Amino acid sequence: MLKKTFFKPVALTLLGLFLGTGLVAFTGGLGKLNLAFGSNEVALGGPLPSLPDGSAVEKINATFRSVAKAVQPTVVSITVKTEAKKLSVDDENNPFHFFFRGPDGEEESPYDFGPQSGLGSGVIISNDGYIITNNHVVENAAKKGGVTVKLHNRKEYPAKVIGTDPTTDIAVIKIDVSGLSVAALGNSDQVEVGDLVMAVGNPLGLTSTVTQGIVSSLGRGIGINSDAKGYGIDNFIQTDAAINPGNSGGGLYNFKGQVVGINSAIATKTGMFQGYGFAIPINMARTVASDIIKYGRVNRGYIGVNIRSVDATEAEALGLGEPRGVRVADVVKGGGGEAAGLQKNDVILTIDGHEVNESNQLQGLIALRHAGDRVTLHIWREGKELDKVVTLKARDDDKDISAIVNSVDGKEKEEAVSKKESMKFDDIGLSVRNLTQSEMSKFETKGGVMITTVTSGSQASERGLGLYSQGGGPNFSFNGQRQANSQGVITEAGKKKIVNVDDFEKVLDQNRGKSIGLTVKDSNGDSRFFALKVPNN
16 A cells, blocks of 8 residues: 655635725835724834844845755756566665655555656756766666656756766766756865755755755764675765755755755654755765766775774773774785785774774775775874875675684694683673684684673673674674674683683783773684773672
8 A cells, every 4th residue: 555645735815804995005114014994093013123233144044045046956856767576675674765755755665566756856067967866866767768857947858877886875877968057066074063054955746945954963874875795885964954755866055055965864763854864975976976977887995994983992902092093803805904014903093194083984085085096094003103005905896805714823822721611700791611622623713712601781792792692592783783693702802812711711800990802703704803891809
């Protein structure tokens, strides 16, 4: 069954009840309304309020008008028709499901079998017909006649999809028209929280709609963009300018009339605007669009590392003192980071002088570079700061970067006989035991301790180690993904190799009251870093 939202005109009727020969007259001098009933007059309203200086407000109002008038012709309406298909549950759960709707606000049903249609927006970026929009607007368009563009003057043209980039949710389409009004592109690096902005698009089928608000946050990661390999770049401008279904791909403009972002998503529980919208920074969108126009795809470069943001406990464990930078969780074999000498648990503090304190900030800056570019990373490593110059490489899409084996060299310690076979640490909520010979072979390690149980609600559970609980409990979440319990071996604690239970107990006793890092390896060869605060006795 289809749910439809109808927009019906509301008739506003003014009724005048006149006695005898009544009439209505307006006088403008003092803003009064005089109602004349025969010879009697009733004066309504008072004088204009006394304000400091109306000229400033008038200038702001004039700016609103001028910007709106200038930018509306640079935004187009995009109608997309998809191939016939049955929508799945995954479609219903897609974060863009409510954001990209039919022209009449229609919500698509999982039981629809016919071709679907929807309405989005786009921004004209060249006078010969190139238009930037969202990937999610056009990604399922029918091959033939799937995309139609309507200009501000209501003329319609068929459009061709030039290329898409799911990683940033950017796409470029083209119409065969010249002499178009082209949007001025600003510099999103200069955008600040509190800046006045306008969102322009076609929400709910209401073409050329302008809404106004402020930039409410920068560098916002909302976890919606990803390509086929699960890699995504989330680095949004957040705004409270009203954005609704159909605004996708439209422009977020500053008060110079420049595009500073491409509207992409909303945070909502209802499918409609609830105060928060998100736009892709125009610097990123421009880089992606340029590559698509030049090459038909994005020539993106990668450092070749998996990264994590640093919290207070990890910062203490790594000796940083305060949470800053992003931690290298893994170094991809054959990548630019490995060639430059990056190591696990290095903390990247800046890239080319730009401070980075969140993973998505680093990803956003790298997204502006290309394969072959060189970047300078200022890093923290075991109490020292140093620079590493990395030549970015293209990602090998056939390589599974999650399958990185962190092999143990076994040079510092050989296998030793432990006095204890297993031990429970109630103060952190963790139980461990020694490995068997077959488990050492399975995990490709010469030592370590197997995590056997993680107490629900304990610090170990809260820090994410519940992923490796072997107690048959519920599934746990890691990096936002629900995963079944799996075996995990602690191979390093407090920067020391762990061979057996005695080693692990000793490290905990030596670090009472301090934060330490744990390296945990699973049977697939993946190694992850966890930080724990070791309680005092």
